[in-house]
Amino acid sequence: MDVLFIDDKGQKRELEEDDILTILEMPSGSEDDISSDDSIAAPTVNIDTIVNNIEEYCPTDSESDNCNNETSHVSTVPAPDSLPHMPNLNDKSESSRKKLRRDHVTWKLRSFDFPVVKKIFKRNLHLPDEVYALETPFQFFKYMFTYGLLNHIAEQTILYSVEKDPTKPYNTNSKDLSKLIGIFILSSVMSSRNTRLFWNPAVGLSVKCDTMSVNEFEKLRQFLHFNDNSKEIPHDQPNCDKLHKICPVIESLKEQLSTIPLEENLAVDEQMCATKSRHHLKQYMPDKPHKWGYKIFMLCGISGFTYDFEIYTGQENLPAHRLQDEPDLGASSNVVVRLTRSILKHVGHTSYFDNYYTSLHLMTFLASQGILFLGTVRRNRIPDCTN
Incomplete structure (x- = not known):
């Protein structure tokens, strides 16, 4: 089949060998017949120039100075004062690709100069004398769990036992509560499925048996209380306190930490x-x-x-x-x-x-x-x- 093309006069004729050579000798460029001159140096992009020309980020002189400071760590290739023309990214021609390769920005990492803040700590960190006197872990624990807190827990425990059965109040004191806390700490080291096994002569510990009987332990744990239930606001009320049960313990610990x-x-x-x-x-x-x-x-x-x-x-x-x-x-x-x-x-x-x-x-x-x-x-x- 003959290959036809339309010449300059609009006439159809067969494609000759000279026509093919003429087409091949056309300057390389885009399909739009736009040639590129490689002898002209392509402009480079300067970040500082772009930032200064964008009024959206630097509308005033003072803000423009701030923007320049923020980009002071960027080093760019020398560029003309005016904003250069950027090539079309959608243009896939060879000349445009060459131009894109030449139009680049060189980023260099530099140390950022942070403002020097003169910080002077003016508070005295001298510990109280009673803290310096603490030596053993038991003394530190007693410093946090004070005798006042233990006496308060003993009072609330007795009050709760009276609320349960006024005819049989359960009497306790801070010394019994100290024994109970010691058993709790020791139980966390030696775990068991049943608490009563700690008093078993075969698998239990003699120190627990000597400290408190199992019946006394169960009785004290049953009535153990930290706050007055009569002062508790019902949970359906908006101003209720979900930590009311242990509120005295929290406040006492915060006071000692302070x-x-x-x-x-x-x-x-x-x-x-x-x-x-x-x-x-x-x-x-x-x-x-x-x-x-x-x-x-x-x-x-x-x-x-x-x-x-x-x-x-x-x-x-x-x-x-x-x-x-x-x-x-x-x-x-x-x-x-x-x-x-x-x-x-x-x-x-x-x-x-x-x-x-x-x-x-x-x-x-x-x-x-x-x-x-x-x-x-x-x-x-x-x-x-x-x-």
Whole structure:
């Protein structure tokens, strides 16, 4: 079959060998017959020039200076003052591809100059004399579980036994409670399916038998109580306290922890208190070593000592639990706001936390309180952040 083509005069004729050579000698370029001149040096792109010409990000002179500072670590190939013409990315011709290869930006890594903050810690970290006198683990435990707390528990235990059976009140004291706590600690070391087996002469421990009989142990554990039930608000009421049963224990522990001066560097994070009990406050966190338990938010120092804590109940963000001068920054950031109440203002403390708590509003609040901070941040918590 003959190959025909239309010449310049619009006439159809057979394609000759000279016509084919003429077509092959045409300059290489795009299908639109647009030739490229390789002798002309292609312009290069300068990032500083682009940033200065984008008024959307730098509408004012001061903001333009800030943008220049942010991009000062970028080094580019020398470029003309005017913004160069960028080639069409959709153009797949050979000349356009060559032009794209020449139009490039060279990025170089340079150290970022952080502003120097002169930090002076002004607080005295001298421990109380009674803390210096502590030597054994038992003494440290008694420092936290005071005799006042044990006497309060003994009173509430007697009161609860009277509520159960007024004719047969159960009498106890702080000494019996100390024995009970010791048996609980020893039971955590030696596990058993049945508690009464600890008093079995064959498999039990003689120290438990000498401390307390099994019947006395069961009786004291039956009436053990920490707070007055008559003062408890029903759970269907909006202002109920889910931690009412152990509220005196929590308050006493916080009071003793507050006697220790806070370190310079502090951290806020959560911790799981593992348990196998069935309770509505039990949480599940798959990334923790103990996945099931009670979630506790803690304020700790670099030494690992806990200065304050908060048991998660879901009621912390209610307006009744917020001070008048405290803003509502969200459930996670409010944890940091509450735990930093005990930190003295404008003395040089630094708080650290992860991206679960960090937000721009939290940083603004801590800065107004004179507390330094450092934390990772999630991208979706930064307004107008798309990259």
